[in-house]
Amino acid sequence: MLELNQKYRVAVVMVSHDLTLNQYAQRVYQIKDGVLTVKVGVENVEDCLA
Numbered sequence: 001m002l003e004l005n006q007k008y009r010v011a012v013v014m015v016s017h018d019l020t021l022n023q024y025a026q027r028v029y030q031i032k033d034g035v036l037t038v039k040v041g042v043e044n045v046e047d048c049l050a
Contacts, residue, residue: 001014001024002024002026005026
């Protein structure tokens with residue numbers, strides 16, 4: 001998916017409850033208590049739990 005994003009300049013939107021998939025994302029959007037947050041440059045699962 002990352003190759004598609006870089007080569008063809010397309011966005012890939014993946015929706016999941018599996019936090020281990022964050023390692024494939026450049027940006028993670030999270031909805032918690034109705035509030036949308038953005039975490040850029042996510043390195044590991046613990047970064048998304050903060």
